[in-house]
Amino acid sequence: MSSxxxxxxxxxxxxxxxxxxxxxxxxxxGRRVALIEQSSEMYGGTCINIGCVPSKALSWAASHPGTGxxxxxWFETAAERVSSLTAAxxxxxxxxxxSPETATVITGRASFIDAxxxxxxxxxxxxxxxxxxxIINTGAASVLPPxxxxxxSRHVVTSTEAxxxxxxxxxxxxxxxxxxxxxxxxxxxxxGTRVTLIHRGERLLETQDADIAQxxxxxxxxxxxxxLTSAAASQILDVGDRxxxxxxxxxxxxxxxEGDMVLAALGRRPVTxxxxxxxxxxxxxxxxxxxxxxYCRTSAPNVLAVGDVNGGPQFxxxxxxxxxxxxxxxxxxxxxxxxxxxxxxxxxxxxxxxAHVGLTFAQAEASGRAVRxxxxxxxxxxxxxxxxxxxxxxxxxKAVVDAETDQILGATLLAHDAHEVINTIALAMRAGATxxxxxxxxxxxxxMTEAFNDLFGQLR
Numbered sequence: 350m351s352s353x354x355x356x357x358x359x360x361x362x363x364x365x366x367x368x369x370x371x372x373x374x375x376x377x378x379g380r381r382v383a384l385i386e387q388s389s390e391m392y393g394g395t396c397i398n399i400g401c402v403p404s405k406a407l408s409w410a411a412s413h414p415g416t417g418x419x420x421x422x423w424f425e426t427a428a429e430r431v432s433s434l435t436a437a438x439x440x441x442x443x444x445x446x447x448s449p450e451t452a453t454v455i456t457g458r459a460s461f462i463d464a465x466x467x468x469x470x471x472x473x474x475x476x477x478x479x480x481x482x483x484i485i486n487t488g489a490a491s492v493l494p495p496x497x498x499x500x501x502s503r504h505v506v507t508s509t510e511a512x513x514x515x516x517x518x519x520x521x522x523x524x525x526x527x528x529x530x531x532x533x534x535x536x537x538x539x540x541g542t543r544v545t546l547i548h549r550g551e552r553l554l555e556t557q558d559a560d561i562a563q564x565x566x567x568x569x570x571x572x573x574x575x576x577l578t579s580a581a582a583s584q585i586l587d588v589g590d591r592x593x594x595x596x597x598x599x600x601x602x603x604x605x606x607e608g609d610m611v612l613a614a615l616g617r618r619p620v621t622x623x624x625x626x627x628x629x630x631x632x633x634x635x636x637x638x639x640x641x642x643x644y645c646r647t648s649a650p651n652v653l654a655v656g657d658v659n660g661g662p663q664f665x666x667x668x669x670x671x672x673x674x675x676x677x678x679x680x681x682x683x684x685x686x687x688x689x690x691x692x693x694x695x696x697x698x699x700x701x702x703x704a705h706v707g708l709t710f711a712q713a714e715a716s717g718r719a720v721r722x723x724x725x726x727x728x729x730x731x732x733x734x735x736x737x738x739x740x741x742x743x744x745x746x747k748a749v750v751d752a753e754t755d756q757i758l759g760a761t762l763l764a765h766d767a768h769e770v771i772n773t774i775a776l777a778m779r780a781g782a783t784x785x786x787x788x789x790x791x792x793x794x795x796x797m798t799e800a801f802n803d804l805f806g807q808l809r
Contacts, residue, residue, distance in 0.1 A: 548578050593605050707758050
């Protein structure tokens with residue numbers, strides 16, 4: 350084994366959004382930076398390789414098929430385009446972050462020797478990296494719980510493998526009715542795949558209000574998806590080139606579904622295995638997350654953690670904001686914190702997309718506030734012609750407002766362009782705008798933001 354040492358001002362473990370942005374910013378300021386990534390297939394991080402970019406590119410392709418194209422052939426074409434897209438973005442990311450004279454991309458597995466020293470191994474070679482400041486940015490990975498047969502089956506994939514498929518399955522069984530399961534069900538149904546979605550809870554998307562979850566279920570079923578709720582997967586069994594999923598219903602009765610592939614969409618867990626965090630005195634939580642304070646600082650004073658690995662919301666834009674918090678710690682006044690975040694939106698890319706910000710009605714009511722709410726079916730919003738122009742009148746919009754202050758507490762949009770429109774509501778909430786401000790706002794025509802005139806005018 351060969352070994353040598355390098356010293357840098359900052360070492361970042363993992364190529365995700367927060368870490369790479371921090372590395373790029375400090376390298377541009379003349380700091381010596383090492384960006385360590387265990388796989389050349391992950392330059393750029395989870396989002397562009399096995400997350401947001403390929404999944405949304407595949408989703409977009411599913412909703413824009415070629416005229417007269419066979420669904421299976423269209424899937425193969427789309428999969429190839431997605432692969433080319435991620436490869437191009439991966440190469441560009443490497444070029445960007447390996448180009449500055451003060452930055453170095455190191456491909457290998459990092460582990461702590463102590464709080465300021467890392468051993469990076471690649472095959473028989475080992476590099477010792479010493480840095481006064483180290484950033485953990487290793488992301489998260491799919492969870493495979495101990496369901497009999499789940500880990501042993503040849504026909505089970507996670508979202509990572511599902512996005513690498515070059516041929517469309519004929520019958521996809523999805524176990525898990527959260528964001529990932531619902532998105533993949535939407536996409537594969539649009540490609541003509543027979544989809545069965547099995548979820549142990551009473552309803553899909555359990556963080557949403559029950560009426561919104563029901564709307565999503567009805568959209569999936571209208572697209573041909575078989576949705577089974579209160580169905581706990583109990584066993585996965587390979588049967589030749591097929592696979593069976595056994596599940597128990599709410600009464601304890603055993604059922605089975607047979608298909609040719611199973612997608613395990615059962616959550617994601619922070620990746621900390623192999624980092625030897627104990628050697629640096631870094632505390633780890635129950636889910637394997639690196640424990641941090643509101644400034645992204647770990648229990649080791651010079652080590653910080655950003656992105657999915659620190660146990661916060663698993664969104665790329667949260668990782669990006671973690672970078673701002675850490676940058677302020679390293680080179681600012683150190684006052685910015687994760688507590689500064691207000692009205693952070695989220696999106697599930699169903700068809701149409703489901704976007705949410707703030708409190709649900711159930712959460713607002715449970716808080717003890719007096720609230721007003723409005724629920725409007727998109728098809729009934731006659732002053733929003735954009736929906737008819739694009740021929741997408743499905744969905745519903747819901748707003749929750751403080752009855753005393755007119756403060757916007759939350760909104761849920763299941764509608765065309767919801768993933769864009771929700772950002773306007775989120776910004777309004779951060780700026781302290783009231784429901785009346787959105788109701789009486791002057792919006793371009795024809796646009797989806799015109800829906801604010803209708804939605805916030807219907808509060809009761």
